[in-house]
Amino acid sequence: MKDTFLDANFPKTADGRVYHLGLRMGEVANRIIAVGPPSRAEDIATFLDERSEDLFRLTSERAFLTITGHYKGVPVSIVSIGMGNPNMDFVVREVRECVQGDMLMVRIGSCGCLDESLPVGSLVVPSASVAVNRNYDFDFQSSPSNDNAYLISKPVIALSTSNNAPSVCPEPEPAVEIKCNTVNASADSFYSSQGRLTSFLDHNEDLIERLQARVPNLSTLEMETFHLFHLASVWRPRPLEGNHLTIPPTNLPVDPTISPRSSKFTALPSSPAQAKSINLHSESAPAARIRAAAVHMVFANRITGDFVTPERAESLQKWAGEKVLQALAGFAVDASRLHPEEGSV
Numbered sequence: 001m002k003d004t005f006l007d008a009n010f011p012k013t014a015d016g017r018v019y020h021l022g023l024r025m026g027e028v029a030n031r032i033i034a035v036g037p038p039s040r041a042e043d044i045a046t047f048l049d050e051r052s053e054d055l056f057r058l059t060s061e062r063a064f065l066t067i068t069g070h071y072k073g074v075p076v077s078i079v080s081i082g083m084g085n086p087n088m089d090f091v092v093r094e095v096r097e098c099v100q101g102d103m104l105m106v107r108i109g110s111c112g113c114l115d116e117s118l119p120v121g122s123l124v125v126p127s128a129s130v131a132v133n134r135n136y137d138f139d140f141q142s143s144p145s146n147d148n149a150y151l152i153s154k155p156v157i158a159l160s161t162s163n164n165a166p167s168v169c170p171e172p173e174p175a176v177e178i179k180c181n182t183v184n185a186s187a188d189s190f191y192s193s194q195g196r197l198t199s200f201l202d203h204n205e206d207l208i209e210r211l212q213a214r215v216p217n218l219s220t221l222e223m224e225t226f227h228l229f230h231l232a233s234v235w236r237p238r239p240l241e242g243n244h245l246t247i248p249p250t251n252l253p254v255d256p257t258i259s260p261r262s263s264k265f266t267a268l269p270s271s272p273a274q275a276k277s278i279n280l281h282s283e284s285a286p287a288a289r290i291r292a293a294a295v296h297m298v299f300a301n302r303i304t305g306d307f308v309t310p311e312r313a314e315s316l317q318k319w320a321g322e323k324v325l326q327a328l329a330g331f332a333v334d335a336s337r338l339h340p341e342e343g344s345v
C-alpha cells in the first residue's frame, strides 16, 4: 500500500482516491461498461473517440483497470473488474463514490448457456437474475441427499428494463444470434454452484436440473450480474447526492493533470453552456439512481458441451462492446442527474 488513507469506514486519500480502484471524482464517467479481463476493456476502448495514448487509464494496486474517454462525444468509462461478486461489490460501491447523479453500468461478461438452441458465440441479454450460493451449513462430507446444498435466491430485475428505459438489447444481425429478456443465475463459483463436476464433494450432480425446475426462462450462468442488479436496486442517494448546490463545482477535484498517476486525459470537461444547462438549484430534481444491465456472451454451452474459440470470443466482445457503447451513449439522462462536470447528454 503506497497511499495514506484517512477514514476506516470508507477509506479515501486526502485527494479523494478510493481504496481499491484508486480513482477519484472526475476520473470515471457516469456511463460505465464493466468487463472481466483487461484485454476485453482494451478491445472495447478501441471504439472510443480518443487515440489510445490519449485515454485516461489507471490500473489500481488491486488490478482494477479503468479506461475513461468519450464515445461519440459522450463520456464513458470501461472498467476491468476481474471475477466474482466481491469484485463487483468493490466496483459498484467505489465508482458510486466517484460520480454524482445517475450512474449507468452495463456488464459485458462471458457465460455458460443452458439453452441448447443458442450456439457458442451468441449473445443473451437477461432482464432478471437469481443468485446461487453454496450453503456452507449443508453437510458436504456425509449428507446422503443433495437437498439444500445450494441456496437459490428470488430474482432481481435489471433496472434498465424498468421504468420504460431503453434496452441494451441490440438489433438482431445475421452474424450474431441474440436472445433478450431471459433470466440469469449468478453463482459463487465457476465450478460447484454452476453444476460442474470436479474432485470435490460438491453435491451438485443434479444442480442444473434443480435450477431449471425452480427458475423459469433460466438461460445463462455466470458470476457477477445478480450482485450488480441487487446493488443498483438498493442504492439510495445520501442527502448531498443530487443537490449539486451544496458542492460548488469549483471545489471538485476533477483535474487529473495534478495527479502523478494520470495520463493526458482531461477528464469530463464542461463548457459554460453545459454548466448553465444543469439545474444546480433544483430542489425538485428526481433523485439520482443506478441503472444496471448485462450482456452475456455465450462462451460455453452447458447442454451441447461446446466452448467458444478465441477468435470468436474476441470478435464477439468487440461487437457487443460497440453495441453497448451505442446504447449507453443513447441513454437519455436528465442533465440535473449527471455530474456537473460531465455536462449534458
Ligand code: R1P
Pocket: 035, 036, 037, 082, 083, 084, 108, 109, 110, 111, 190, 222, 223, 224
Ligand atoms: C469465469 O470464467 C468468469 O467469466 C465470466 C464469469 O462471470 C466469471 O467472471 O465473466 P467474465 O467473462 O466477465 O469474467
Ligand code: URA
Pocket: 110, 111, 112, 113, 190, 194, 221, 222, 223, 299, 300
Ligand atoms: N463464465 C462462467 O461463469 N461460466 C461459464 O460457463 C462460462 C463463462
